[in-house]
Amino acid sequence: MRTISEAMNVAGLFSEEELSLLAAARQAAKRAHCPYSHFAVGAALETDIGIVLGCNVENASYGLSCCAERVALFTAVAQGATRFLRLALSCPATAPDAPVESRMPCGACLQVLSEFLPLETPLLIDGVGKKQLKELLPYPFR
Template identity: 55%
Template sequence: MLTRDEEFLLNSARAAAANAYCPYSKFAVGAACESEIGIVSGCNIENASYGLTVCAERVALFNARSRGASRITRLAVSCITVRPDAAINQRMCCGACRQVMVELMQPNAIVIIDGAGVFTLRDLLPAPFWLQSSEINGE
């Protein structure tokens, strides 16, 4: 059961998915992150050179950071084109996004994944790569 704020953030992610550029996978994903500057969203953006594709989570986080956000406390993500009976794995964030979350979000941040549940960053990536644990995210 999501709180009212979590539901609002998840709905922002769902709305962002409508802007997804996914002509190859048809896998439309939206993400929205909450910080001291408010809610900032993003969608997945694919490229004919597949390796250049960027996930919705990273677009949202980079968008927020580029607008000045330094305390990102929650992120919601939704794939609006996933089949209703799809396995949980098809709804989860990829490893690259988890690593970026660890760097740009607060250590106790919450990740809400549509149809999968509510997770902490530690749930998603318990042993991240890290160079300077105390300085990178402003702690």
């Protein structure tokens, strides 16, 4: 059975390298700690030090939870990354007919990403395709 991103590749939306990054994001989602939402998310951030993974980590006090995108970014910064090339995101349990909005990064993640990633950075989103950060957050707070 093909994954959503592999099916999308039939139309040539992703390169083999991009599919590999999406596969890493799907693997990262398997490590998610999401006992409250049951909505696992994985991220794979390509950096100057290699691929850094992140998954969502929830807490009973929801405000203390952290999204996969921020976990990947914060881990990369802690490991010494200084250049961020692209980010792949996957929500593997999302139904194929779910609205696009259910797969997108939240506003908090977009704002945090804009602090470190150029606005032209490609975001590879399973079930959606490629977007640039500036398409999802055209006017980040500065």
